Amino acid sequence: MASTSVTVGSSLHPDYLPLADLYNSTGGPAWSNKTGWLTNCDPCSGWFGVSCTAGRVVSLSFATFFPGNNLRGPIPASVGGLSELTTLNLSYNQQLTGTIPTSVSALTKLQTLNLSYNRFNGSVLDKLTGLTNLQTIILGYNSFSGSIPGSISALSNLKQLYGGANAFTGSIPSSLSALTNLENLDFGLNQLTGTIPPGLGNLTNLTQLQLSNNQLIGSIPASLGNLTKLSTLYLDANQLTGTIPQSLTSLTDLKLFGLSQNQLTGSIPDGLNAFTKLNALYLFQNQLTGEIPAMLGTLAQLQELRLENNQLSGTIPSSLSNLSALRLLFLQQNRLVGCIPPSLSVLCGKNVNIDNNPGLPTWSDFCATGANGLVSVKNGNWQDPTVWSCGRIPTLNDMVTLQHVITLAPVPAAQAHQIRYTGGTAKLIYETGGSLRLGR
Missing domain, CATH: 3.80.10.10 (Ribonuclease Inhibitor)
Structure with a gap:
């Protein structure tokens, strides 16, 4: 294990101690890549994942996809001492745990924060509302909890807000409508309640709105039809009611449109x-x-x-x-x-x-035989077209499914390729002289 012991003096890099704490707190010796770490006192001299500008650490980014860099354990409070940091990316490690220290509120130059795919818990958004330079917040796939604070509206530069797959509760604050630079808003797979604020229709730069798998109620605001840049709209698996607003047909850039598993009524617009x-x-x-x-x-x-x-x-x-x-x-x-x-x-x-x-009729019969199928839709006479699903009398080409009581008159003779019975009351009644021809 590399030693963190250094001689404190004028030559000590101002970002060394917070980084050394991070290394020791998150199992540094077991990191997948720890090149350069703690081998000298200058983190700007080739430490893996560290980027510097003018001799100060401005970016800490270990991975952009699985399996991360095998960081595990809690984030030390001293990370708040990285005062020039603009990017903090600890994503995809899966083993980072605990709460986010309140000291992150000191990272006032932070523009990008990515903590996704870990095991963090507790509140987090309330610690970020003073970081007004933030443009990207990615928190997905953790166990973060608490509500979305109304004060998040102070993050006027925010473009990406991903909070999906956590345990956030409470309602969606109407103050989100102030984040007019927002391009992506994702709080799917949480425990949010209440209604969808109509003010979200003011976020006209949105390309993705994902609020599925929550406990949202009420109707879909017609104002969402103002979001003409949307390519993804997912409101699935909530408790939404009412009809699908006609205004949503204005969303002509949509590629993915999901309103399933709700209680919506009316017709498809x-x-x-x-x-x-x-x-x-x-x-x-x-x-x-x-x-x-x-x-x-x-x-x-x-x-x-x-x-x-x-x-x-x-x-x-x-x-x-x-x-x-x-x-x-x-x-x-x-x-x-x-x-x-x-x-x-x-x-x-x-x-x-x-x-x-x-x-x-059944799809399998249709595809297997190339023949159409007819299904009885009411009790009646075989030769009555209104008895059959296609509104015509079966021929030798038709697969027939009986769900009702059907009577066979003497003439003309009934015809079908094959007959299947479904339901306990389905049957044929032959009048005197009645007959049925099967096969081609």
Whole structure:
């Protein structure tokens, strides 16, 4: 182990002691890379992760991805003595623990703070609100707690605020609307409560808004439609209610749009065809009604469309066959009826699920045989077109699924390629002379 013992005198570098404390507190001898550390008294002479300007340490950055540099243990209070520091990046070590010392509030020149992917806990944001030069705060994947302080609005230079995957509680302060330079706001995977402040619609430089997996309630503010630079909007897995605001169709730069696992009602709004850059649309597990808009078939970049677990009705639009980039289509557990449009055969082999729509045939039959399927939608006579999901009488090409009591009259003879029975009451009743021909 390198010794931290030095002769104190005029030659001692002003940043040496805080760095020596950091080394000893975080298991320095076991660091993955400790080149130069404590081998001399000048941290600006090639110490790994240290950058200097005019002889002072301005940046401390050990890693930008896993597995970090194997720092472990608490951050010493003396780190607040690095008075010229503009960048502090301790991310991806996974073993840094404890609370962030209040002395970090002395790092008044700090512009970038990255503590992500560690095991820190306790409050942190209240210790940063005086660091008005901060442009980037990245705290994700720790166990930080406490609320988002209203005084965070003092960080007027802030562009990136990532607090996701922690244990933050309380409401989102309306004062966040003052951070008009903010480009990324992420507090997903926390325990935030209350409503989404309408003032977030003032953050017109936002490109990412991520508030999913919290306990947020109330409606989605129409003002979010002002955020026309957004490429990512995730509000999934909350307790949001009301309808999807029509104003959100103004977000024409969106690539990722998620409102799933809420309690949203009403129909999918018109105008989504303006989302020409959209890669993923997640609206599943809500209480949405109405039909699937045919205009979704114009979203040429769409790769994933998830509308399952709603109350959508009507037929599957044939326009979805135009989605050449589509690799996942989930429509299960709705109230869809009718035929599967033949043009959708281009999606056979993709990840498609339309199960548990009582008025639809099965996707597997459609893809396996090239034939369409018909499903009974009510009790009645085989020769009555309104009995069948496609509104036509089955032929020898059709896979038929019986869910009801169907009567076979003497003439003409009933035909089907194959019959499957589902439900305990499904059956055929043959009138005198009635017959059924199966196969091609």
